[in-house]
Amino acid sequence: MRERLAKLIALGTAGLIVGLVLLFGWHQQFRVQQAAQQVDPAAWADLFPLHYESYMRSVELTGEPEDKLEANPFRRLAWAGNAFSLEYNSARPHYFSQIDQQNSRRVNEREQPAGCVNCHAAETPDLIAEYGWEGLHGMQYNDLRDQLHVGSSCRDCHDPADMSLRITRPAFIEAMAYLDIDVNRASRREMRSYVCAQCHVEYYFEPDNNELRMPWTEGLRLDDMEAHFDAIGFSDWQHAETGADMIKIQHPEFELHSQGVHAEEGISCADCHMPPVQVGGMQISEHWMRSPMDQMETACMNCHRGDADRLAARTGRVQQNTLRQLANVEDALTDLIQAIVAARENGASDAELTEARQAHRSAQMRWDFIDAENSTGFHASQEARRLLSDALQIAREGEQSINQETSD
Ligand code: HEC
Ligand code: HEC
Ligand code: HEC
Ligand code: HEC
Ligand code: HEC
Known part of the structure; x- marks a missing residue:
């Protein structure tokens, strides 16, 4: 009798514990899902205080961005006629993504399409739900300004149901499909790069509807992107000095990394930029994404x-x-730009300048790919070397083509 009672009590207690654990788990999940309704990372702070602190630590420890036009005046000449010649700064941590965009002369002195929000606002998935993909891209950035408050947030990368990594940006899913890659089937290791590749990639806006695209139909190397742009006859702007139809390359970290020794070894962005750190007796992934050079021991x-x-x-x-x-x-x-300008002043025809302008487009695209890429060649040093020596040769040949045309 006493034995049976003890058994019953034991069973009851076990049941109660299981029930409580389930209830707690369910409650926890419910709270995560509730937090996910909110774009603000602060909404996740209760549940993941260490991650939130890691993310927010960047805020006090980051100064003003560096002026990259002052740092290298050639950039102004390179981008003459493009908004980048107005202002171009060094990148800052994710907390600042929307702040820095709103403050840029590139959006304050030029009308920019709404597609700019894709990588700079945690509100993006809500905006796509509200206006539709096409509707959103039909708007202007300044129409949306008042609806943008948070740069990058937890829910950009995490599924609130179980905190696993997820992709929230449709343009990246579509671009990977050009490469026959289904991101829904990615391994955890791949996801540790793919979450970053939603944003750290070259992009352009489709001319007729301003939709965000990545130029990857031919592949991820610069030569492949050039083939894509040439095939669709795309240019971002016409150079104010040479009249060449130009491409502006932006932050192709994922593309360059994919050509490097570390990618070949199966190393992901997060391995170097989010190494394990010890805080409060726990080990977590560093959530202040920055240069790994001050955390080399772990990275x-x-x-x-x-x-x-x-x-x-x-x-x-x-x-x-x-x-x-x-x-x-x-x-x-x-030299090439000056030679084209001089030839124009001396009355050279468009036909006589075709080759030189083509060289300007092609050589500068290669230079920009490495200049705009934020690792100074580190992510794939041999590929960087190859592209820059090609750029040198193309630019010199372009200059010679003018001398030949004008001496004929
Ligand atoms: C595909 C994602 C993506 C899109 C679309 C995008 N950006 Fe960015 N942007 C980034 C990333 C990544 C960085 C950080 C790396 C860097 O600065 O090179 C950045 C940095 C910036 C910065 C800070 C550094 C600087 O360049 O001065 C500004 C300002 C900016 N972007 C403005 C814009 C504007 C304006 C648009 C629309 C024309 C735009 N972005 C569209 C991903 C994107
Ligand atoms: C939603 C788009 C988005 C995603 C996803 C994203 N980034 Fe960024 N990242 C940006 C933008 C935009 C900036 C520039 C913000 C600024 O300058 O104000 C940036 C800045 C950075 C910086 C520069 C910080 C500094 O202080 O110099 C690093 C490093 C970085 N990101 C790494 C990563 C890594 C690694 C991942 C993936 C784990 C990632 N990013 C995912 C958009 C994104
Ligand atoms: C093997 C380690 C490694 C991997 C993998 C790696 N990076 Fe880097 N990354 C670096 C180093 C080293 C730098 C140069 C930092 C410096 O100059 O201080 C850098 C620089 C950067 C910067 C500029 C940071 C700054 O402070 O200006 C960004 C943004 C960036 N990487 C993003 C990425 C993305 C996105 C991926 C994945 C596609 C990636 N990295 C993969 C090591 C790595
Ligand atoms: C740019 C993408 C990105 C953002 C934004 C981001 N994380 Fe993460 N997070 C990661 C990656 C990558 C990992 C490593 C996951 C893995 O290896 O499976 C991770 C891991 C985690 C983990 C698992 C434990 C660990 O440390 O590895 C938690 C919990 C977490 N993040 C919470 C947060 C919270 C809270 C926020 C917002 C304050 C946030 N994350 C923002 C990319 C991100
Ligand atoms: C998961 C392993 C792994 C990690 C993490 C890693 N590396 Fe490497 N790294 C390699 C391998 C393998 C090679 C190729 C063999 C070699 O040259 O040593 C390499 C090559 C290099 C090279 C020569 C490549 C070149 O382009 O000339 C440098 C420099 C380098 N790593 C620096 C770093 C830095 C800095 C970090 C941290 C930010 C880092 N690595 C993180 C494995 C790693």
Whole structure:
């Protein structure tokens, strides 16, 4: 009798515990889902205080952005006639994505399409739901300004049901389908790059409807993107000095990384930019995404043996080499631009300038791909070297084509 009672009590207690665990789990999930209704990362702070603090730590520790036009005046010449010649700054952490966009002269002095919000506002999925994909892209950025408050948020990358990684940006899903990749079937390792590739990629707006696209129908290398742009006869703007039809490349981190040794080793963006950190006795993934060079012990040294200083020096040499090559291409592009301007002043016809203008487009696209990419060649150093030596040659040949045309 007493035994049966003890058994009953034990069963009852176990049942109660299971019930409580289930209830707690359900409650937890309910809270996550509720938080997900809110774009503000602060709504997730209760449940994931360490992640929220990690994300927010960037705010106090980040200064004003660097003026990249002052840092290298060639950029103004390169982008003459394009909004980038008005203002171009160094990137800051995700908290600032919407703030920096709203403050840029590129949106305040030029009308920009609504497609700009895709990678700069956590409200984007709600806006797509409200206006539809086509409807949203038919608007202007300034029409939406008042509805944008949060740069990047937890729900951009996490499924609130179970916190797994997810893709929330339709343009990336479509662009990966050009490459026959179904992102819904991605492995966890792949997702640790794909969440970033929603935004850290080259993009353009479709001319007739301003819809956001990635130029990947031919592949991810710059040469493939050039083939795509040439095939559809696309240009972002006409160069104010040379009259060439130009392409402006922007932050192609995913594309360049995909050509590098680290990608070949199966290393994802998060491995270097979100290394494990110890906080409050717990290990979490760093959520202040920034340069890995001040966290090399956790980001690099589990693969690279030996001294972090030596690896830093080796990394520095890769970047110095890129900077040297970029400067050589800038000299060649400056000469080419000046030669085209001089030829125009001397009455050269459009037909006589076709080859030189084509060279300007093609060489500058390669220079821009490495200049706009934010690792100074590190993400794929051999590919960077190849593209910059191609750029140098194309620019020099373009200049020669003018001398030939005008001496005929
Ligand atoms: C496909 C995603 C994507 C789209 C679309 C996009 N951006 Fe960005 N933007 C980024 C990323 C990633 C960065 C950070 C890397 C960098 O600065 O190169 C950035 C940085 C910026 C910055 C800060 C640095 C700078 O360039 O001064 C501004 C301002 C900006 N974007 C404005 C715009 C405007 C205006 C548009 C629309 C014409 C736009 N963005 C569309 C992804 C995007
Ligand atoms: C929703 C779009 C979006 C996603 C997703 C995204 N980024 Fe960004 N990222 C940006 C924008 C926009 C900026 C520039 C913000 C600014 O300058 O105000 C940026 C800035 C950065 C910076 C520069 C920070 C600094 O202080 O220099 C790094 C590093 C970075 N992102 C890495 C990543 C990594 C790694 C991932 C994936 C784990 C990722 N990003 C996912 C849009 C995105
Ligand atoms: C093997 C490690 C590694 C991997 C993998 C990697 N990066 Fe980087 N990344 C770096 C290094 C090193 C730099 C240069 C930082 C510097 O110069 O201080 C960098 C720079 C950047 C920057 C500019 C940061 C800044 O502070 O200006 C961005 C943005 C970025 N990477 C995004 C990405 C994205 C997106 C991916 C995946 C497609 C990726 N990275 C993959 C190591 C890596
Ligand atoms: C740009 C994408 C991105 C954003 C934004 C982001 N995360 Fe993450 N988060 C990741 C990645 C990548 C991982 C690693 C997941 C993996 O390896 O499966 C991760 C992991 C996590 C984990 C699992 C434990 C860990 O540390 O690995 C939690 C919890 C989490 N994030 C919470 C948050 C919260 C809360 C926010 C908002 C304050 C946030 N994340 C914003 C990309 C992001
Ligand atoms: C998961 C392993 C792994 C991680 C993490 C990793 N690397 Fe590497 N890295 C490799 C391998 C493998 C190679 C190719 C063999 C070699 O050159 O040592 C390589 C090559 C390099 C090279 C020479 C490549 C070139 O282009 O010349 C540099 C520099 C480098 N890594 C720096 C870093 C830095 C800095 C970090 C951290 C931000 C890092 N690595 C993180 C595995 C890794």
